[in-house]
Amino acid sequence: MSTLRVGLRCDAGPRRGVGHLVRCLALAEEFLARGADVTVFGTVERLDWATAELAARGIPLLPGPDSAAELVEAARRHHLDVFVLDSYELDPAGAGALRAAGVYTLAIIDGDSRGQVADLYLDQNFGAELPALGSGLGAELPGRLLAGSGYALLRDTVINARPPVVPPATAVSRPRVLAFFGGTDAVGAAPVLTRVLVATGHPMDLTVIVGRPEIEAEVDDVTPGRGQTIRPVPPTTSLPALITEADLVVSAAGTSTWELCCLGAPSALVCVVDNQRESYTRVVRHGLAAGLGELPELTAGGVAGRAARATAARTLHGLLSSPQRRATLAARGWSTVDGQGRARVVDAVFDAVRAATVPG
Numbered sequence: 001m002s003t004l005r006v007g008l009r010c011d012a013g014p015r016r017g018v019g020h021l022v023r024c025l026a027l028a029e030e031f032l033a034r035g036a037d038v039t040v041f042g043t044v045e046r047l048d049w050a051t052a053e054l055a056a057r058g059i060p061l062l063p064g065p066d067s068a069a070e071l072v073e074a075a076r077r078h079h080l081d082v083f084v085l086d087s088y089e090l091d092p093a094g095a096g097a098l099r100a101a102g103v104y105t106l107a108i109i110d111g112d113s114r115g116q117v118a119d120l121y122l123d124q125n126f127g128a129e130l131p132a133l134g135s136g137l138g139a140e141l142p143g144r145l146l147a148g149s150g151y152a153l154l155r156d157t158v159i160n161a162r163p164p165v166v167p168p169a170t171a172v173s174r175p176r177v178l179a180f181f182g183g184t185d186a187v188g189a190a191p192v193l194t195r196v197l198v199a200t201g202h203p204m205d206l207t208v209i210v211g212r213p214e215i216e217a218e219v220d221d222v223t224p225g226r227g228q229t230i231r232p233v234p235p236t237t238s239l240p241a242l243i244t245e246a247d248l249v250v251s252a253a254g255t256s257t258w259e260l261c262c263l264g265a266p267s268a269l270v271c272v273v274d275n276q277r278e279s280y281t282r283v284v285r286h287g288l289a290a291g292l293g294e295l296p297e298l299t300a301g302g303v304a305g306r307a308a309r310a311t312a313a314r315t316l317h318g319l320l321s322s323p324q325r326r327a328t329l330a331a332r333g334w335s336t337v338d339g340q341g342r343a344r345v346v347d348a349v350f351d352a353v354r355a356a357t358v359p360g
Contacts, residue, residue, distance in 0.1 A: 004081050005036070006080065007084065009071070009086065012044045013043065013045030017183060018182060020108075022155065030345075032057065039059065039062060047184070049237065068093040071097060082105075088275075092113075095117055104356070107120070110125060111128065111275070117143070120143055120352065122345055123151075126288065152341040161263060166264050169323040176248075177246060178248075179206065180256070181193070182252055185211035190209070190215050193270060193312075194219050195222055198225055200317040202317050203226070204229075210234060240259070240263060249267045250269075253271050262339045264331070269292065292315060
């Protein structure tokens with residue numbers, strides 16, 4: 001088979017976050033490792049580190065396309081064999097139009113196919129399965145589904161940092177805590193959770209990833225308690241190292257969940273947007289991470305808001321003071337996400353493309 005030409009369509013920015021781009025980057029790395037030619041299409045706004053990540057891998061970043069006709073035109077112009085679509089905003093008709101044009105199409109989804117008619121669907125969320133995807137992705141569609149965290153898309157930096165065995169329980173008087181909420185913290189969770197962590201009263205060295213200047217200013221306004229330090233740092237490519245060095249990680253329940261599991265990081269998650277709710281609930285219910293609730297509850301005023309923040313602070317205090325609780329979470333996450341998900345996805349794509357080129 002000649003060199004496979006792959007396009008990946010995703011966007012990233014302060015409003016959208018970076019989850020779609022990060023998982024497309026992971027797929028791109030795997031395709032490149034298999035000798036494919038890769039191009040990313042979309043908009044990356046105000047994220048110098050993200051565009052640098054693409055440039056470092058020699059991956060072109062081209063604008064758009066958005067409509068079904070534009071997707072087909074781009075596929076033809078760049079002679080694409082495969083198009084990966086990872087967006088909640090694209091016209092759902094794009095997948096079917098690409099298929100009709102003879103381009104193998106992979107739609108990355110999070111529970112809802114949005115009516116896309118693709119050759120292959122990927123839902124990397126823990127516990128995802130066909131019946132849970134609702135109407136719009138049923139047996140009448142031609143695509144097959146790769147479902148569950150066995151298909152989690154993780155970048156080289158995460159896979160390479162995965163410990164060979166589950167990290168052991170370690171008692172520390174002043175735990176190192178890492179808090180981050182996506183590449184841009186689009187919903188402003190960092191200041192809220194910094195205050196909740198301080199409210200535990202437990203000694204800690206807290207590092208907070210601040211995605212935007214206004215977030216950094218709010219975190220700077222938080223006064224640490226006795227035995228507590230707060231260090232805001234900008235987004236960094238060294239995040240996997242910070243994760244593996246931390247005794248506890250507090251994060252949003254998005255795509256980074258699978259990175260935390262793969263790295264064996266004891267984690268406490270916050271559901272920051274609606275489309276995280278189902279995955280968040282499953283992950284917490286199965287003990288892969290502790291749950292701190294939903295961000296609107298933690299930011300609410302009055303008695304309800306105070307109660308939600310107090311409950312989250314108690315959960316965090318319990319984790320900070322119990323190495324065994326942290327080790328249990330780490331072990332469950334580490335054993336659930338093995339870092340080979342992207343290889344399984346690309347195997348499926350190559351197998352399908354090869355089958356389609358066999359005469360007869």
